[in-house]
Amino acid sequence: MASDIVPVPKGFSFSATSAGFKYSGRDDLMLIVSETEAAATGVFTQNAFQAAPVLVAKANLAKAGGRGRAILVNAGQANACTGEDGMAACRQTLKLVAESLGMAPREVLPASTGVIGARMDMEKWAAAVPRLVDGLGQAGPSQAARAIMTTDTFPKLAWSSLSTASGEVRVLGMAKGSGMIAPNMATMIGVLLCDADVGSLWWHEAVAACADKSFNSVTVDGDTSTNDCVLALANGASRVKIDSAEGRQDLLSVMMEVCQTLAYMIVQDAEGGTKIIRIKVKGAKDHAQAELAARAVGHSPLVKTAMFGEDANWGRIVCAIGRSGAEFDPGEVSVAVGGVPVFSRGMPSGGDLDGLLAPHMRRGEIPVDIELGDGPGRYVLLASDLSYDYVKINADYRS
Structure with a gap:
C-alpha cells in the first residue's frame, strides 16, 4: 500500500490515474478493490433520469445478491441521459476492469460524475484501464478522493474506528460534491468502506440509515442529480464479526459519524459558498x-x-x-x-x-x-x- 496518513480498513487497495476525460493534468479515474468478496450495497438518486452507472450498479447488486469486490468511479463524463449506448458503454468499462482483475463484471460497482449528456470516450477508457489496474496498491484514499472531484476545492475524506473485544474495526468514507446538491437518497458520489464482518442485509439497512441522517440532510442549491449514489463495501478483513445488537449499534454510530462529517464538508465546499x-x-x-x-x-x-x-x-x-x-x-x-x-x-x-x-x-x-x-x-x-x-x-x- 502506498503511504497515506489515512488509516485504511484492512483488505482494500486503491488506484488512481489520468484518463483525460475532461480535466488535464490530474487524475480523473479511480478504483477500489477488496481482497475478498464483501457485503455490498448502494443508495441511489430518486431523480427519474437515472444515469447509466446508477442503473448498472443497481442491477449488479441484484445479480450478486448484495455482494461485491470493487468500486470504479470516473469524473468528467456523467454518462447520464445517454440511452442504451450509455448503458452498453458502462457495462464495457466494467468488463475491461473485471477481466484485468480476474473477477466477474457484476462484482464491480460503477459511478460517474461530470457533464450530463457527455458520452463515454471508450478509447480513453481502453488506454487508461491497464494503467489503473497496474497501479493498484500504489495510491491511497487521498489520491482516490482527488480523482473523483469536479468543482470541489478539496478532497473529502473521513474515518473512524471501533474497538471491540475481538479487535479494531475501521470505517473510511470519501465523497465528492459541491454543486447540484439536494440529495434524495445519499450524496452526489460517496464511498463507504469497512473491514467488519457483517451481514449483507444489515449492511444495506445501516448504510441507508446513515445516508438519511447525513447526506439526505444537506442542500446547496436544491438540485438532485442524475448520478447521486453512495456505494459501500464491508469485507470482514479485520476478522471482527459484528452480529450482536449492541455491536451493530456501536458500528452504526461510527458509520454515522463518518457520513455526517462528509456531509458537512460538502456544504462547507458549496460552489461559491461562504457560510x-x-x-x-x-x-x-x-x-x-x-x-x-x-x-x-x-x-x-x-x-x-x-x-x-x-x-x-x-x-x-x-x-x-x-x-x-x-x-x-x-x-x-x-x-x-x-x-x-x-x-x-x-x-x-x-x-x-x-x-x-x-x-x-x-x-x-x-x-x-x-x-x-x-x-x-x-x-x-x-x-x-x-x-x-x-x-x-x-x-x-x-x-
Whole structure:
C-alpha cells in the first residue's frame, strides 16, 4: 500500500490515474478493490433520469445478491441521459476492469460524475484501464478522493474506528460534491468502506440509515442529480464479526459519524459558498412536517442571499416557512438566528435586532432555530449561502 496518513480498513487497495476525460493534468479515474468478496450495497438518486452507472450498479447488486469486490468511479463524463449506448458503454468499462482483475463484471460497482449528456470516450477508457489496474496498491484514499472531484476545492475524506473485544474495526468514507446538491437518497458520489464482518442485509439497512441522517440532510442549491449514489463495501478483513445488537449499534454510530462529517464538508465546499446555515426545526406535528419547513428555508434563494450578504432579514425565513406546506398555527411560530430571538409566537421580537445579530451574521456557521408549536416533529438541515461565485462557476461549468 502506498503511504497515506489515512488509516485504511484492512483488505482494500486503491488506484488512481489520468484518463483525460475532461480535466488535464490530474487524475480523473479511480478504483477500489477488496481482497475478498464483501457485503455490498448502494443508495441511489430518486431523480427519474437515472444515469447509466446508477442503473448498472443497481442491477449488479441484484445479480450478486448484495455482494461485491470493487468500486470504479470516473469524473468528467456523467454518462447520464445517454440511452442504451450509455448503458452498453458502462457495462464495457466494467468488463475491461473485471477481466484485468480476474473477477466477474457484476462484482464491480460503477459511478460517474461530470457533464450530463457527455458520452463515454471508450478509447480513453481502453488506454487508461491497464494503467489503473497496474497501479493498484500504489495510491491511497487521498489520491482516490482527488480523482473523483469536479468543482470541489478539496478532497473529502473521513474515518473512524471501533474497538471491540475481538479487535479494531475501521470505517473510511470519501465523497465528492459541491454543486447540484439536494440529495434524495445519499450524496452526489460517496464511498463507504469497512473491514467488519457483517451481514449483507444489515449492511444495506445501516448504510441507508446513515445516508438519511447525513447526506439526505444537506442542500446547496436544491438540485438532485442524475448520478447521486453512495456505494459501500464491508469485507470482514479485520476478522471482527459484528452480529450482536449492541455491536451493530456501536458500528452504526461510527458509520454515522463518518457520513455526517462528509456531509458537512460538502456544504462547507458549496460552489461559491461562504457560510453554513444550520437549520433546526422542532415542535412540528411530525418529522415530515418539520422537514418541509427546514427545506423551504434552506432552499430559499432569498434566505441564502441574505446570509451571504450578512443581512439579518428574518422576514425571508418566516416567509419561507409560510409557503413550505407544513401545517402549523402562525401564532405559535418562533424563530431565532444565532441564538437571538427575532420572531416570537407570531410577532417580531423587540430590541435592536440588527445590532444584536451583526456579529452572528459574520460567522462561518449561522444557526437558525425554528419552533412551529409543541409537536414531536424535529429536523436538522445543513444549507449553504448563495454567492456571486455560484453563478460564475455554473455559468462557466462546461467551458
